[in-house]
Amino acid sequence: MFQRLSASLGALIAVLGLGAAPARAGEVHVAVAANFTAPMQKIAAAFGADSGHRAVLAFGATGKLYAQIANGAPFEIFMSADDETPARLAREGLAKAPSRFTYAIGRLVLWSPDEGVVDDRGAVLQSGSFRHLAVANPRTAPYGAAAMSTLEKLGALPALGPRLVQGENITQTFQFVATGNAELGFVAASQLLKDGKALGGSRWDVPAAFYEPIRQDAVLLVKGADNPAAAALIAFLKSDKARAMIRSYGYELP
Amino acid sequence: MTAASQDLAAVWLTLKLASVVTVLLLIIGTPIAWWLARTRSRLKGAVGAIVALPLVLPPTVIGFYLLITMGPHGPIGRLTEALGLGVLPFTFSGLVVASVFYSLPFVVQPIQNAFEAIGERPLEVASTLRAGPWDSFWSVAVPLARPGFLSGAILGFAHTVGEFGVVLMIGGNIPEKTRVVSVQIYDHVEALAYTQAHWLAGGMVLFSFAVLLTLYTLNPGRRARP
Known part of the structure; x- marks a missing residue:
């Protein structure tokens, strides 16, 4: 009786996602600029299927996400709608400067x-x-x-x-x-x-000569520095598979 | 325009919008409140629910539907264009129309509560003294419901000042026409201009506190029920 109860409790906790994640699969929390919502959902699904890691996505305006990160939000990767905000986070010591890269260029x-x-x-x-x-x-x-x-x-x-x-x-x-x-x-x-x-x-x-390229940069945040799932997602974003998906949504790439 | 004068323009526009809306709401809201307080019609529930909708709906829902219905392809947009008024989004009049709708319950409900609290008796007495319905409304009901009018006007004004989501959806952020304080604050925060944001945002906190303090001080007997 007791065993059955604790077994079903365990199942309940697992269903609610409260239990410990399986050892090999990790989780990475990503703050994503709202304009990249649709492609990122697809990329996260492919990333999950390929690596077994789970990317938990939060979408919002870049300025708002910056304010949240600066005030301790638990994000590990930031995918911005510009290139200035990730650079600023790196300057302020909240992100790992060398990890910054352009994941999409808007037209x-x-x-x-x-x-x-x-x-x-x-x-x-x-x-x-x-x-x-x-x-x-x-x-x-x-x-x-x-x-x-x-x-x-x-x-x-x-x-x-x-x-x-x-x-x-x-x-x-x-x-x-x-x-x-x-x-x-x-x-x-x-x-x-x-x-x-x-x-x-x-x-x-509009021809590219009329405006500065709209670079969307991603950066590894300090909170994700030791998370293998975060490193895996950044590698995946640079893979040919992800790049093809990004292009199919109308973005260019460097 | 300098940043500070843009902020001032936004403050002035917001006060203008809230004043126009409050006056319109007292004119429109009073007969609705009177009817809701006295009717035995089966429609009472439905009308009351429609008036209360903005209390429940997220402003983005209201703003989205207003944008569609007031736009050139929407029913209200077609009507206003046929009347030669153009379409309402991106205009001050558009903000007024939208604000009247979403601040309606904040004005109607306190007045309705006040009318209901009067009861039948004073009006019956008035009619035995040969006051006509119009006369007894103005010389009996309205004076007795004064606290309700006061609450309604203050809450309607304050809520219009504080509204953000709807204005953002249909305003188009045009200086001196549709850029109100709440939108200006949002811009400052998004642009990481936190110092400017603090001036306006802190001002809003003080203003709101002063408004509610006035309300509760003038109406100590009963709480304003928005």
Whole structure:
């Protein structure tokens, strides 16, 4: 009776994930920039199947994740939406500087869900034939800074002023355009792929010369320095298998 | 614009928004509260539930649906465009409409409670003295429900000042039009400008405390029930 009770209690604890993990498989806690949610879920699944380790993912805005890490959040790897924040964490002694690497490079696209709105040279920006142009907040989102740099290079910024609406991040910016509240907007190439297929509408893939590359860097945090599962995940992110997955989501790689 | 003047612009915009919304809510909320307090209709439950929805729903849900329905493809968006008003997202009027909706329960419920607390008796007495329904509403019900109006106005104002999720979804973060204090604080934190964030965030804490202190000091008898 007693044995049966303790056996079922043990099973319950195991189910709830409270028990000790099996010796060979480890766990790694990863803070991931929200724009990388979909690819990272797929990569984590493949990583789990290949290595037996489990990657526990937490998604959020880069600035918020930084604040959490700086205040003791139990993350072991940080996958940022920019390259500055991981560098800053390394400077502040919260991350291992040599481990920093670029896991994806974002591409900027001017997009409208309607056909014939955006031409393939971005001339629509000069025409002013629209009410709202959505960009991500340039102060907080790398895609926003890239969009502003593009508008500046085109000399379109002064005339556009009052028509510019800002999403807090690239996801919200996409939402503004997808719901038709802004006729067009600067979004991420990765957002225009749904299950490997390109979304409809019209687009201008902004040439790389118009903006600084949107490097998304990852870094090993001090809390994960001695965790073999963390080292394994970083190695996996650099593998051909993971790189192919990252590309399939519309990102480039160095 | 300097950083400090942007903060001031956000503060001014927030106060303007909250004032407009509070006045509108007293105008719209009073008849709803009166009806809810006195009706025996079977619709009472349904109307009360709709009014209370913003208490339960996450602001992101409200903001998301407002963005869709007020957008050019949504029913409200089509209506406002047909009326020549344009579409509401990314405008001050849009923020006002959204705020009226999500602050509604904070105004209606205290007023409704106050009306219910009056009971039938004073109004019956008023009508035996030949006061018409309109007269007895203004000279009996409203004065007796004064604490409810006060709570409703203060809570509606304070809640509008404090709202973030809905404004973020439909505002578009435009300086002097839709960038309110809560959004500005969020920006400062995201940009790691913690000093600026502290000024505004600390100010919000003090403001909220002062508001609630006023409320509980003026209404010591009963707690404001949001």
